[in-house]
Amino acid sequence: MKIGFIGLGNMGSPMAANLAAAGHDVTGFDLVADCPEGVSKAATVTDAATGADVVITMLPNGAILRAVAADIIPVMSKDAAFVDCSTVDVESARAVADDAIKAGLLAVDAPVSGGVGGASGGTLTFMAGGSDAAFAKAQPLFDIMGQKAVHCGPSGNGQAAKICNNMILGATMIATCEAFALADKLGLDRQSMFDVVSTSSGYSWTMNAYCPAPGIGPQSPADNGYKPGFASELMLKDLRLSQQAAEAVNADTPMGERATALYASFVENEGGKGTDFSAMLPRFEKKGRG
Numbered sequence: 001m002k003i004g005f006i007g008l009g010n011m012g013s014p015m016a017a018n019l020a021a022a023g024h025d026v027t028g029f030d031l032v033a034d035c036p037e038g039v040s041k042a043a044t045v046t047d048a049a050t051g052a053d054v055v056i057t058m059l060p061n062g063a064i065l066r067a068v069a070a071d072i073i074p075v076m077s078k079d080a081a082f083v084d085c086s087t088v089d090v091e092s093a094r095a096v097a098d099d100a101i102k103a104g105l106l107a108v109d110a111p112v113s114g115g116v117g118g119a120s121g122g123t124l125t126f127m128a129g130g131s132d133a134a135f136a137k138a139q140p141l142f143d144i145m146g147q148k149a150v151h152c153g154p155s156g157n158g159q160a161a162k163i164c165n166n167m168i169l170g171a172t173m174i175a176t177c178e179a180f181a182l183a184d185k186l187g188l189d190r191q192s193m194f195d196v197v198s199t200s201s202g203y204s205w206t207m208n209a210y211c212p213a214p215g216i217g218p219q220s221p222a223d224n225g226y227k228p229g230f231a232s233e234l235m236l237k238d239l240r241l242s243q244q245a246a247e248a249v250n251a252d253t254p255m256g257e258r259a260t261a262l263y264a265s266f267v268e269n270e271g272g273k274g275t276d277f278s279a280m281l282p283r284f285e286k287k288g289r290g
């Protein structure tokens with residue numbers, strides 16, 4: 001396929017490289033970043049999209065996605081697919097998909113889970129929203145860039161799945177970290193805490209697979225000085241998107257709201273920026289109740 005790839009940052013660059021390595025004809029565009037090996041560079045964003053069977057975007061936020069979409073939708077070939085893999089607000093995802101469909105294109109919102117490691121290794125999980133035909137057109141590309149693609153329903157549902165998952169993740173990480181810090185103060189050693197919780201009803205992905213306590217459980221960013229991993233500021237971005245969506249549909253999400261406030265304070269006032277999101281544990285260690 002002829003693929004236009006727009007946004008070649010930490011995630012987009014290895015994703016585009018994997019598509020090129022699989023034999024696709026990939027043309028990339030980024031305002032700043034260079035193209036990875038195998039990807040030819042377009043001079044403008046519209047050049048990257050013109051004549052492509054599929055255009056993939058991997059951009060920082062919904063406002064940038066909307067601006068790029070306004071530029072490229074008019075030049076895309078009829079029946080081409082616009083596949084957005086960025087994490088953006090549900091409203092922007094649905095607005096861009098509407099515009100694309102009105103222009104005779106197929107549209108998929110397909111945010112990812114798996115981070116930079118998953119992007120490089122081609123093991124991402126895609127959560128996709130769009131018509132059956134749009135999903136079918138994008139699926140062979142998801143199979144190259146990832147290990148799993150779930151079709152979650154119509155446009156916007158990929159973003160909805162992503163922020164619901166990450167709202168659980170943020171709240172669960174905080175619950176795991178505060179419980180470790182409480183256990184410390186109660187004189188319960190961390191290995192015992194892990195051995196019990198990881199095999200009891202408090203188990204979770206954050207405890208069992210990504211334990212925030214160094215030296216306990218499987219290897220995780222905690223064993224590497226809390227280098228990301230999944231950066232705290234990206235967790236905050238996703239939590240804020242979850243609260244924006246909750247407000248839009250009048251959903252009561254008190255745990256998500258509290259998790260958003262805690263990560264906001266951690267990232268903006270407590271030195272958490274640039275650390276893995278599990279660095280909430282040393283934060284709780286240092287704090288009392290006040």
Ligand code: NAD
Pocket residue numbers: 006007008009010011012029030031032033045058059060061064068085086087088112113114115116229230234237
């Ligand atoms: P990044 O900042 O490294 O990359 C974004 C790229 O977009 C940059 O290279 C930037 O120059 C480019 N860009 C910005 N505006 C542009 C424009 N108008 N035209 C062309 N290029 C433009 O970010 P990233 O880590 O690659 O993340 C991309 C998306 O994936 C985000 O929405 C993020 O939330 C999501 N995501 C990231 C991770 C992760 O672990 N990094 C995991 C899952 C999802």
